[in-house]
Amino acid sequence: MAEEQERPIEILMVEDDPADARLAVEAFKEAKLLNNLNVVGDGEEALKYLRKEGEYAGAARPDIILLDLNLPKKSGTDTLAEIKADDDLRRIPVVVLTNSDAEQDIVKTYNLHANCYIVKPVNLEKFIAVVQAIKSFWFKIVTLPAC
Amino acid sequence: MNIRTRLYVNACLSVATAVVVGVTLLSSYVHVKRALSQGRAVSEIAKGVFELSILTNDYLLHRERRAEEQWRTRHSSLREELSAIALEKPDEQSVLRRMRLAHSDMKPLFSELAATGPSGTKTHQSPEGSFPGSTDLETRMAAQLLVKAQAMVEDASWLAEMAARRAAQAQRQASVAVAMVVFVTAGIVGLTSFLVSRSVVRPVARLHEGTEIIGAGNLDHKVGTAVKDEIGQLSRAFDRMTEKLKSTTTSRDRLAEEVKRREEVEKQLRETMTELERSNRDLEQFAYVASHDLQQPLRLVTSYVELLARRYKGKLDTDADEFISFALDSANRMQRLIRDLLAYARVEMVGKPLVETSCNEALNTALMNLRPLVEETSAEVTHDPLPTVTGDELQLVQLFQNLVGNAVKFHGPLPPKVHVSAERRNGEWLLSVRDNGIGMDPKHAERIFLVFQRLHTPGEYQGTGIGLAICKKIVEHHGGSIWVESELGEGSTFYFTIPTKGGPQH
Numbered sequence: 267m268a269e270e271q272e273r274p275i276e277i278l279m280v281e282d283d284p285a286d287a288r289l290a291v292e293a294f295k296e297a298k299l300l301n302n303l304n305v306v307g308d309g310e311e312a313l314k315y316l317r318k319e320g321e322y323a324g325a326a327r328p329d330i331i332l333l334d335l336n337l338p339k340k341s342g343t344d345t346l347a348e349i350k351a352d353d354d355l356r357r358i359p360v361v362v363l364t365n366s367d368a369e370q371d372i373v374k375t376y377n378l379h380a381n382c383y384i385v386k387p388v389n390l391e392k393f394i395a396v397v398q399a400i401k402s403f404w405f406k407i408v409t410l411p412a413c
Numbered sequence: 414m415n416i417r418t419r420l421y422v423n424a425c426l427s428v429a430t431a432v433v434v435g436v437t438l439l440s441s442y443v444h445v446k447r448a449l450s451q452g453r454a455v456s457e458i459a460k461g462v463f464e465l466s467i468l469t470n471d472y473l474l475h476r477e478r479r480a481e482e483q484w485r486t487r488h489s490s491l492r493e494e495l496s497a498i499a500l501e502k503p504d505e506q507s508v509l510r511r512m513r514l515a516h517s518d519m520k521p522l523f524s525e526l527a528a529t530g531p532s533g534t535k536t537h538q539s540p541e542g543s544f545p546g547s548t549d550l551e552t553r554m555a556a557q558l559l560v561k562a563q564a565m566v567e568d569a570s571w572l573a574e575m576a577a578r579r580a581a582q583a584q585r586q587a588s589v590a591v592a593m594v595v596f597v598t599a600g601i602v603g604l605t606s607f608l609v610s611r612s613v614v615r616p617v618a619r620l621h622e623g624t625e626i627i628g629a630g631n632l633d634h635k636v637g638t639a640v641k642d643e644i645g646q647l648s649r650a651f652d653r654m655t656e657k658l659k660s661t662t663t664s665r666d667r668l669a670e671e672v673k674r675r676e677e678v679e680k681q682l683r684e685t686m687t688e689l690e691r692s693n694r695d696l697e698q699f700a701y702v703a704s705h706d707l708q709q710p711l712r713l714v715t716s717y718v719e720l721l722a723r724r725y726k727g728k729l730d731t732d733a734d735e736f737i738s739f740a741l742d743s744a745n746r747m748q749r750l751i752r753d754l755l756a757y758a759r760v761e762m763v764g765k766p767l768v769e770t771s772c773n774e775a776l777n778t779a780l781m782n783l784r785p786l787v788e789e790t791s792a793e794v795t796h797d798p799l800p801t802v803t804g805d806e807l808q809l810v811q812l813f814q815n816l817v818g819n820a821v822k823f824h825g826p827l828p829p830k831v832h833v834s835a836e837r838r839n840g841e842w843l844l845s846v847r848d849n850g851i852g853m854d855p856k857h858a859e860r861i862f863l864v865f866q867r868l869h870t871p872g873e874y875q876g877t878g879i880g881l882a883i884c885k886k887i888v889e890h891h892g893g894s895i896w897v898e899s900e901l902g903e904g905s906t907f908y909f910t911i912p913t914k915g916g917p918q919h
Contacts, residue, residue, distance in 0.1 A: 285713045292720055365709050386712060389745075390719035 274300040278328035280312040297397035309340025335364040350379045415642040423605050434594045441587030448580035454498045455576040459569035461491040466562035473555045512568045515561045526554045616644040632659040700758040704751045715744040753879035760886040770806045772799035779813035792821040796833035800842050802911045808887045815880040820848035847906040852899045
């Protein structure tokens with residue numbers, strides 16, 4: 267963490283609630299993490315983005331994906347399964363962010379090779395702590411390509 | 414009149430009839446017999462008289478010694494016959510008397526006649542128109558003798574005819590009597606049969622019909638007879654039996670109905686129970702979902718208020734800072750409430766199967782979670798060796814955490830001292846958490862286990878008022894019960910029980 271950040275972290279956030287998305291933006295800002303956060307509203311959009319389809323032709327490959335489980339159209343778990351089934355995309359670390367701390371949800375997402383599972387922090391302070399954790403996580407990614 | 418009497422009377426009547434028949438037949442027989450024997454005797458006499466008249470003629474013609482002797486023998490035998498016979502009718506008696514008289518008159522006449530000539534030898538020839546060798550006197554005497562003999566013959570003939578007529582009459586009378594007896598007997602037999610039929614056969618047939626009807630299931634049928642005899646008694650007994658059977662059947666039917674009714678009530682009760690359980694589950698589900706879904710917007714509210722505070726504290730005026738602070742406090746309290754409510758709903762919702770769980774470990778985990786509080790208050794928490802029970806570890810941790818947490822939290826001026834102990838008593842473990850805290854009025858002992866029931870303001874002691882409700886639910890989920898013994902200012906002891914294996918289970 268002591269190292270200087272060379273470039274902003276490319277983050278893809280899959281989140282349908284704009285308040286949540288904005289909060290994430292603000293939290294990254296508060297955490298003073300140089301980032302390039304892109305938000306898409308559902309699983310289908312997320313896959314299009316990752317595969318650089320249509321309007322996302324120029325999208326950068328994200329360093330990390332923050333995935334909400336409750337999504338319209340394609341659910342978070344389906345999206346996760348598809349990402350992990352794609353040879354090209356499966357190396358991108360996925361952090362599942364969700365309201366649910368129900369055990370079965372956690373088990374299910376880990377079975378789908380989610381790299382990390384974070385219950386959405388109850389307040390900003392904790393969210394910032396999570397972002398700090400992601401920051402250190404990202405630096406680990408740089409040294410260790412697999413999560 | 415009952416049948417026995419009737420049969421008795423019948424028997425008497427039959428015997429009497431038989432006696433009458435016998436007597437009638439006997440008397441007829443006697444009458445006929447006597448008439449016949451009289452007839453025979455009279456015939457004998459008639460025959461004797463006739464023979465005597467022939468012998469008289471014979472003797473008068475031949476005057477032989479043999480004839481004389483024959484006459485005398487016949488005469489004396491006739492006398493015996495005449496004296497032996499007895500007749501009832503006066504005219505016959507007078508005729509008999511006349512005959513006896515004539516008979517006794519004949520003997521001197523004959524003797525006199527015999528004395529006039531030597532017997533056995535013919536001494537002289539009698540003239541023409543008279544007996545040969547006889548004198549006029551002899552002829553007159555002979556004529557007298559013959560006339561008397563002739564009269565006797567006539568009388569005997571008349572008597573014989575009378576006797577024959579009487580015998581015929583007796584026979585006729587006997588026939589009539591027999592016919593009458595036969596007629597009367599037939600009448601009596603017919604009448605008796607009719608009466609027996611009336612008093613026995615018809616009621617029995619009716620009774621039989623009644624049994625058929627009742628056998629077919631109609632218990633309301635009554636044979637109902639007013640007759641006082643045995644069949645009447647039988648049919649009344651039968652009716653009573655039917656009545657009893659009906660009441661038995663009715664009470665059995667009523668019992669069956671009652672059983673059916675209770676089964677229905679039980680079914681309704683079961684349905685209500687199922688319904689209640691379902692609605693209870695629904696309510697828990699609702700509480701769970703509601704509190705779960707409430708978390709999301711509240712999280713955003715909290716986070717944005719916090720963001721406001723971070724970015725703009727001191728940059729607006731003091732009022733704004735205060736408002737933001739209140740909003741943040743309230744949002745945080747609401748978060749705690751929702752979190753506790755969720756925990757409360759989860760006791761049943763996500764309860765796992767109960768397994769062997771060490772209370773020692775559960776308590777240690779709870780104490781670890783409580784460490785900041787314990788250290789902050791310099792509390793001293795001690796415990797006896799605790800048992801291993803059948804339970805849900807997470808829930809037991811929560812239970813100890815809430816109870817010990819409360820015991821530490823509600824302390825008085827002295828540093829809190831908490832002791833957890835356990836003892837075994839019939840089929841269950843009794844665990845207790847004793848403290849030296851502020852205690853409470855015993856009247857609140859029930860209320861504190863209800864959701865959102867608090868004895869203190871948030872300013873005095875923090876809390877949502879759900880902790881003990883969760884404890885109660887956890888203990889009940891384990892099949893035990895929870896209660897408190899406390900006095901204001903004397904500390905509190907919370908007790909709860911957990912059944913041992915094979916002990917009382919809910």
